[in-house]
Amino acid sequence: MYALVDCNNFYASCERVFNPSLIGKPIVVLSNNDGCVIARSNEAKIIGIKMGEPAFKIKEYVTKHNVTVFSSNYTLYGDMSQRVMNTLSTFSPEIEIYSIDEAFLKLHGFSHIELTEYAHRIRKITTKNTGIPVSLGLANTKTLAKVANHIAKKQPQHNGVFIIRNDEERISALKNFEIGEIWGIGRQYSKILTRYGIRTAYDFTRMSPEWIRRQMSVVGLRTQKELLGIPCIDLEHSAPQKKAICTSRSFGEMQTELEYLREAVSAFASSCAHKLRKQNSCASIVMVFVHTNFFRADLPQYSMSQTVTLPVASNSSLEIAHHAIAALNRIYKKGYRYKKAGVIVSGISSANNIQTSLFDTVDRAKHQQAMIAMDSLNAKYGRDTVRIATQGNGQNWKLKHEKLSPSYTTKWADIISIKV
DNA sequence: TCTGGGGTCCTAGGACCC
DNA sequence: TCTGGGGTCCTAGGACCC
Numbered sequence: 001m002y003a004l005v006d007c008n009n010f011y012a013s014c015e016r017v018f019n020p021s022l023i024g025k026p027i028v029v030l031s032n033n034d035g036c037v038i039a040r041s042n043e044a045k046i047i048g049i050k051m052g053e054p055a056f057k058i059k060e061y062v063t064k065h066n067v068t069v070f071s072s073n074y075t076l077y078g079d080m081s082q083r084v085m086n087t088l089s090t091f092s093p094e095i096e097i098y099s100i101d102e103a104f105l106k107l108h109g110f111s112h113i114e115l116t117e118y119a120h121r122i123r124k125i126t127t128k129n130t131g132i133p134v135s136l137g138l139a140n141t142k143t144l145a146k147v148a149n150h151i152a153k154k155q156p157q158h159n160g161v162f163i164i165r166n167d168e169e170r171i172s173a174l175k176n177f178e179i180g181e182i183w184g185i186g187r188q189y190s191k192i193l194t195r196y197g198i199r200t201a202y203d204f205t206r207m208s209p210e211w212i213r214r215q216m217s218v219v220g221l222r223t224q225k226e227l228l229g230i231p232c233i234d235l236e237h238s239a240p241q242k243k244a245i246c247t248s249r250s251f252g253e254m255q256t257e258l259e260y261l262r263e264a265v266s267a268f269a270s271s272c273a274h275k276l277r278k279q280n281s282c283a284s285i286v287m288v289f290v291h292t293n294f295f296r297a298d299l300p301q302y303s304m305s306q307t308v309t310l311p312v313a314s315n316s317s318l319e320i321a322h323h324a325i326a327a328l329n330r331i332y333k334k335g336y337r338y339k340k341a342g343v344i345v346s347g348i349s350s351a352n353n354i355q356t357s358l359f360d361t362v363d364r365a366k367h368q369q370a371m372i373a374m375d376s377l378n379a380k381y382g383r384d385t386v387r388i389a390t391q392g393n394g395q396n397w398k399l400k401h402e403k404l405s406p407s408y409t410t411k412w413a414d415i416i417s418i419k420v
Numbered sequence: 421t422c423t424g425g426g427g428t429c430c431t432a433g434g435a436c437c438c
Numbered sequence: 439t440c441t442g443g444g445g446t447c448c449t450a451g452g453a454c455c456c
Contacts, residue, residue, distance in 0.1 A: 031424035038424070054423040072424085099456045186454050217430055219454080246426055295423055342425090400422095428455075437446075 001138050002235075003105040003119065004145040005088055005126070007081075008133040008153065010101035011039035014080045015070050017131035018408045027068040030055050033250055033400045034071050071401040079409040080132060087129045091122050096235045104142060106235055112165060119161040139164035142233045143226035146183040147173055147201065170229055174202040184223040189216055201227055241279055241348065247271040248342020252400040254293055255338045261290060262325055266390035268343040269324035270317040276345065277371060282313035282354055284347035286320055288327040293339035304331040312357050313349055316367040317374070317388050320345065325390060 007013060011029040016022050026043035030036065037053045047065050049058055055069075062069060081100045089095045094106035110118055119136045126134050137149025144164050151173060152162035164170050180190035182201050192215060198204050204212075205227050212220045222232045247268040255261060265288055276283055289305035306327040314320060324343050349355075377386045384391075 033422090033424070035422080035424050052423090056422040059422095102456080184454065188453060216453090219430065242427075244427070248425065250424065293423090340424095344426095426456090428453100430453080431451090433449090435446100435448085438444090 001107045001110070001115065001140055002142050002145040003092075003107055003122070003136050003138045004098075004142070004149040005103050005105065005122065005134050005136050006149050006153070007084060007101040008135060009039055009041050010081075010132070011070075011072065011077055012041040012044070013132050014077050015073075015405055016041070017080070018405065022068055025068065026065055027070065028058070028062075029070045029072055030403070031072060033252055034402055035250070038072065069403050071404040073405050073407070075407055075410050076405065080130065083130045084126060084132055084134070087126045088122070091118075094235055094237065096237065097239070104145065104235055107138070112163075116161065116163060119163065120159070123160050133160070135160045137162055137164075139170070140229055141226040141231045142235075143183050143223060144170065144173075144229065147177055147227075150177075150181060167229065171202060174205060174227060175200055177201040179204050182223065182227070184219060189220070241281060241350075242275075243348055244344055244346040245272050245275045245283070245348070246342060246344040247275070248289075248340065248344075249399065250340045251338070256334075256336070258329070258332050258334075261328060261332060261338060261341055262390060263392035264341050265324050265328045265343060266321045266388060266392075267384075268341065269321040270388055270391060272343050272345045273315050273317040273320045273371075274375070276315035276320075276348070277351075277375060280351045281348050282315045282351050283320070283345035284310050284313040284349070285345065286310065286323045286327065287344040287346070288324050288331065288341070289344075290328070290331060290338050290341045292336050296337075299337060300335070302333060302336045304333075306331050309347070312360055312362070312364075313347065313354050314362075314364075314367075315351060316362075316364075316371055318367060318370070319362060321388055321390055 012027050015027060015029065024043065025041070026047055026049075027041045028037050028044050028049060029039040031038045034055050036055060037049060037051060037058065040049055040051070044067055047061060049061055049067070061067060077100060085095075085097050085103060088103050088105065092105040092107055096104040098104055107115065107118070115138065119138060123134055123136055126132065135149055135152040137145045137147065137152050139145045139148050148162045148164050152158050152160050155162070164173055177200055179185060179193050179198055179201055180187070182204070185193070193204065198207065205224060207224070209221055209224065212224050225232050249264070249268070251264070269286070272283070285307060287305055287307045289303075291303035292299060292301050294301070308323045308327050310319070310323060374386045378384065
């Protein structure tokens with residue numbers, strides 16, 4: 001059996017842990033730049049605030065229903081996630097951390113009654129240890145565990161735990177399950193499937209495999225088998241190395257000057273390099289993109305990217321930023337108001353096996369030492385304490401974050417102030 | 421006025437190899 | 439008018455996930 005444990009309204013719940021007066025009240029968490037709604041407490045869902053809705057569109061609701069609004073505080077959520085995962089890993093030797101707020105556990109050797117009890121225990125202890133409410137779905141495939149989890153969340157009578165034990169229960173669950181809610185079936189496929197009269201997950205399981213394959217490739221086929229109770233997707237025990245790493249941001253205000261974009265791109269490149277060093281790898285391809293604000297039909301639009309192949313794969317902030325800025329210089333056009341920029345590195349290989357070049361002009365040992373020093377200083381004194389010069393003072397392109405909660409779990413000064 | 425960020429996988433088609 | 443067979447690699451685009 002697989003159990004999918006999912007934190008309820010995770011970001012909203014994190015904020016509540018440190019502000020219990022908000023229990024029972026509507027709260028929402030916004031994306032970067034206080035852009036759109038990315039998490040809602042149940043109360044906020046009930047009054048009709050939708051996922052992904054732009055913040056400026058819900059202003060009326062916010063005042064009318066007294067909704068508490070938070071900017072996203074990823075450091076806090078990351079830290080809380082770790083606490084939840086630590087607790088969960090005490091319940092099974094086999095765990096896959098699937099996302100910031102979800103984990104699959106493999107559960108062996110339980111009878112049905114014990115399994116129910118065990119699931120409820122996982123739920124209780126996780127909430128007790130972390131303050132975060134969770135729901136569990138159990139079944140013999142991961143896709144069905146996702147279904148069960150969804151039911152556990154939506155139907156309060158199950159107390160946060162739902163188990164699909166046999167074919168009978170599987171079929172009855174799938175008959176009442178909208179096809180678009182299935183893991184692996186998104187908006188586009190839903191549309192196609194509905195067009196063919198496939199409304200529920202059960203309808204989907206009754207289609208011929210050839211037809212599914214034609215419409216949705218082998219991915220759809222896998223989903224169908226999983227829904228039939230045939231496991232096709234196993235637990236991933238350790239996170240595989242990333243094949244691409246991206247850092248990008250929308251700017252709080254549109255920007256026209258190359259100098260500003262340079263500092264931003266330099267910071268994004270440096271961040272990508274840092275992520276590469278964290279997973280002990282190097283990248284050989286650097287891509288830079290910029291674009292204007294797509295929502296502003298009244299303004300001239302421009303969107304461009306450029307890819308650079310490095311002579312030797314690297315994870316040095318200095319080198320990656322250097323190439324990124326060179327690419328930016330080539331694609332920048334005067335006269336546009338830029339809204340977003342980003343850097344994507346790919347062609348990733350292990351830092352231990354780098355193909356060197358006879359004609360290399362970079363002193364790699366020196367770069368490496370500089371990066372080690374920079375990373376350890378930043379780990380100790382905070383991000384960007386030491387940064388590369390092209391990033392500038394690192395302040396002026398910062399995000400809008402007006403409703404940010406304190407760093408409850410990670411900043412000593414804040415911890416003290418809470419105690420006081 | 422204000423609209424997020426970071427990933428993965430699969431397929432088709434073109435270029436190329438022997 | 440006829441003109442093989444069997445591959446690999448790369449890229450763009452489209453789907454999906456949280």
